[in-house]
Amino acid sequence: MTSNGFPIVRALALELGKLEMPVVLRYDIARITWHLYKAQVYEGQPLKIKRAALDTRTFTNIERKLQNDAVLKSLQGLPDRAAYSLIGANVTDRSAIICSIDPFCYLSHLSAMEFHGLTDRMPEQIYVSTPRGSDWTIFAEEKMEKDLGKDFEVYRKSGLPLLRRTTITKIGHRSVHRYASIHPGAFRIIKGSPIRVATIGRTFLDMLRKPDLCGGIAHVIQVFKKYAAINKRLIFDELDQHGAPIDKVRAGFILEEICQIRDPRINAWSIFAARGGSRRLDPAADYEPNFSERWMLSINIATSDEEL
Numbered sequence: 001m002t003s004n005g006f007p008i009v010r011a012l013a014l015e016l017g018k019l020e021m022p023v024v025l026r027y028d029i030a031r032i033t034w035h036l037y038k039a040q041v042y043e044g045q046p047l048k049i050k051r052a053a054l055d056t057r058t059f060t061n062i063e064r065k066l067q068n069d070a071v072l073k074s075l076q077g078l079p080d081r082a083a084y085s086l087i088g089a090n091v092t093d094r095s096a097i098i099c100s101i102d103p104f105c106y107l108s109h110l111s112a113m114e115f116h117g118l119t120d121r122m123p124e125q126i127y128v129s130t131p132r133g134s135d136w137t138i139f140a141e142e143k144m145e146k147d148l149g150k151d152f153e154v155y156r157k158s159g160l161p162l163l164r165r166t167t168i169t170k171i172g173h174r175s176v177h178r179y180a181s182i183h184p185g186a187f188r189i190i191k192g193s194p195i196r197v198a199t200i201g202r203t204f205l206d207m208l209r210k211p212d213l214c215g216g217i218a219h220v221i222q223v224f225k226k227y228a229a230i231n232k233r234l235i236f237d238e239l240d241q242h243g244a245p246i247d248k249v250r251a252g253f254i255l256e257e258i259c260q261i262r263d264p265r266i267n268a269w270s271i272f273a274a275r276g277g278s279r280r281l282d283p284a285a286d287y288e289p290n291f292s293e294r295w296m297l298s299i300n301i302a303t304s305d306e307e308l
Contacts, residue, residue, distance in 0.1 A: 005046035009062055011036055013071045013087075021194050022089040023100040026081050029072075030059055030161045031147050038151070056159045082166045094126055094171045099194045101166050104139050105130035106187035106196035108179060109213040112203040118223050121215055125177045129198070129206075132180040136165055179213065186238065200231055201238030208243075208250045209283070217282040217301050221258060228259045236265045245272035250281055253295040270294060 015032050016024055037054040040047055051058055063081075066072045072084035075091075083101050085091045095107055095115075106112075108129035113119040131139055140163040145152050156162065168176050186202040189195070198206065207224070211217040228235060232255075239251055248269035255261045273296035278287045280298045288300035 005048040006042045007048050008033075008036060009065050009069070011042040011047060012062065013066065013069070014042075016071070016086055019086075020192070021086065021096075021100045022091050022093065023075065023083050023085050023097050024072075025083050025101065025103075025163070025166075026063075026161045027144075027163045029063065029066075029084075031144075031155070033059055033062060034148070034151070034155055034160065054158070054160065059160055078166060078168070093195075094174055096194050097171055098126060098128055098168060098176060099196050101168060102128070102130055103143065103163075104136060105178070106185060106198055108185065108187075108198045108203070109177075109206050109210060110215055112198040112206070113214060113223065115197045116200050116203060118200075118203065118227050119215060119219070121219070125175045126171065127177045127179065127213055129179045129181050129185050131184065132182060133165070135182075135184075140164070177213070179210070183242070186242070199234070199238070201234035202242075204228070204231065204235045204251075205238050205243060205247060208247050208254075211282060212284045217285070221254065221301065224254050225259055228255060229261060232261060232263065236263070239269070240265065245274075246279060248272050249279065249295050249297055253281060253292055253297055253299070256294075257292070273297070 012029070012033055015036070016029065019028070034054050036042065036047060037049065040049070063072070067074075067084075071087050073087070074081070075083055075085055075097075078101070091097060095111070099105060099107070105128040107115055107127065109127040110119065110121065110123045110125075111127040114121065114123060130136065144155075144163050148155050168178070170176060185206075186199045187196045188199055190197065204224070207214045207220040211220045214220050214223075235251070235255075239248055243251065249272050252266050252269040252273075255263075255266050273294065275296050278298065279296060280287055280300045282301050285300045287298045290299045291297070292299055
């Protein structure tokens with residue numbers, strides 16, 4: 001504890017800048033401050049701090065100082081102090097903002113299609129996939145344990161901000177559609193950015209499962225016809241690893257009958273065709289008598305170019 005040395009607020013501002021994030025969670029500000037207090041030094045210089053350990057009152061004062069210095073700025077549309085934009089940060093990229101606020105979400109469905117150049121549509125909403133509530137909480141606990149190590153329980157008992165889900169319904173003028181999945185999706189992190197986006201293979205799988213979130217079944221068919229051939233290896237790998245039997249049956253029909261792609265891996269999926277029941281190509285539409293005998297599937301969509 002020293003009254004002379006490198007100012008803690010300045011050290012914190014520098015560390016926040018290293019995150020290269022447009023938006024920072026209150027939890028992240030607190031955990032970085034915690035580590036600075038524990039280290040007691042910054043870049044070889046003693047830190048100027050008034051208390052030996054960080055408590056909620058001290059943290060609130062530091063937080064307020066950062067706001068007064070314009071290092072942190074509150075974001076509209078979010079619960080009070082849930083997250084802040086950083087000084088000089090580009091806050092026009094809505095996708096980067098939402099991926100900063102929810103560390104476990106990623107762009108999916110029509111937003112992923114747009115990102116990968118699979119659609120020329122400009123989504124009015126931002127589509128993201130995120131773990132369902134109980135799973136999200138587990139991931140948050142695991143992340144905090146990793147961030148804080150053996151200090152986690154002491155940190156928790158101190159009353160400092162924890163990593164909690166922030167409900168986001170709109171960023172700027174764009175609504176956010178959150179899809180809570182029971183299965184963690186395959187995504188990649190964009191270098192030099194907080195953005196995470198579903199892989200191309202997973203994006204095609206999502207089109208089969210939730211065409212209503214991908215511009216509708218007619219648009220999904222158009223995208224498959226235009227882009228499936230050049231991405232078939234990625235599609236095959238994703239379906240083989242993560243596709244359910246119904247996903248493989250739907251993909252088999254579209255790839256074979258509509259895209260006219262022939263491949264032994266597609267042919268292997270025919271074993272998942274099952275007689276009986278009410279399997280439909282479009283899961284959101286009613287059952288239709290137009291039926292594929294090979295794929296045991298109700299073809300409840302329009303398939304001609306004129307209709308699409």
